[in-house]
Amino acid sequence: GAGVSQSPSNKVTEKGKDVELRCDPISGHTALYWYRQSLGQGLEFLIYFQGNSAPDKSGLPSDRFSAERTGGSVSTLTIQRTQQEDSAVYLCASSLYRGLTEAFFGQGTRLTVV
Amino acid sequence: GENVEQHPSTLSVQEGDSAVIKCTYSDSASNYFPWYKQELGKGPQLIIDIRSNVGEKKDQRIAVTLNKTAKHFSLHITETQPEDSAVYFCAASIDSSYKLIFGSGTRLLVRP
Numbered sequence: 001g002a003g004v005s006q007s008p009s010n011k012v013t014e015k016g017k018d019v020e021l022r023c024d025p026i027s028g029h030t031a032l033y034w035y036r037q038s039l040g041q042g043l044e045f046l047i048y049f050q051g052n053s054a055p056d057k058s059g060l061p062s063d064r065f066s067a068e069r070t071g072g073s074v075s076t077l078t079i080q081r082t083q084q085e086d087s088a089v090y091l092c093a094s095s096l097y098r099g100l101t102e103a104f105f106g107q108g109t110r111l112t113v114v
Numbered sequence: 115g116e117n118v119e120q121h122p123s124t125l126s127v128q129e130g131d132s133a134v135i136k137c138t139y140s141d142s143a144s145n146y147f148p149w150y151k152q153e154l155g156k157g158p159q160l161i162i163d164i165r166s167n168v169g170e171k172k173d174q175r176i177a178v179t180l181n182k183t184a185k186h187f188s189l190h191i192t193e194t195q196p197e198d199s200a201v202y203f204c205a206a207s208i209d210s211s212y213k214l215i216f217g218s219g220t221r222l223l224v225r226p
Binding site: 004033035041042043045048050056091093095098099100102103104105106107108 | 120145146148150156157158159160163203207208212213214215216217218219
């Protein structure tokens, strides 16, 4: 596709359930990021994938959060045993080369935990 | 850890006036500083960026300045228009991996 695609666009889940959020980056982009944006807040860094290097997981808030990137392309962010404080918009971005070129963002997945 | 601080959190200006948003960063090795604009319900979009080998860059009504010694950079918007109203984020690529870290955002309101 022409841009970064995220799915689903909206997700409502019950507290305690697991959720998977998907990100399709721009083809050929080696860097992929996940950020979390709570209502009216900034962009909280979660995880960063760069090529075949080990991902930088330093932003993940707890061990309930994990992410993988298969084949250097599609990425999945998984949240286990969701809590109400996990409610936020989860944004994915990709860039051609590390954090040194423009990052293109998807529209985000709005997660609501009830 | 490494972080990017952004001020002010909100800014209200009259149409036609200038707006300035400032950011500081802590990693002296940072060398790429983009600015993003986020409109309601959308993902952020790049509006201008600057690299550490220049001190200023301009694109029509938007300019960015960088002071590497002081580790701060600023966004300047001149002749503001109502459509400039949005949330603006600064960012810096940090540490040896050059991951992008964002400031906390500035909500700009341009009053007609």
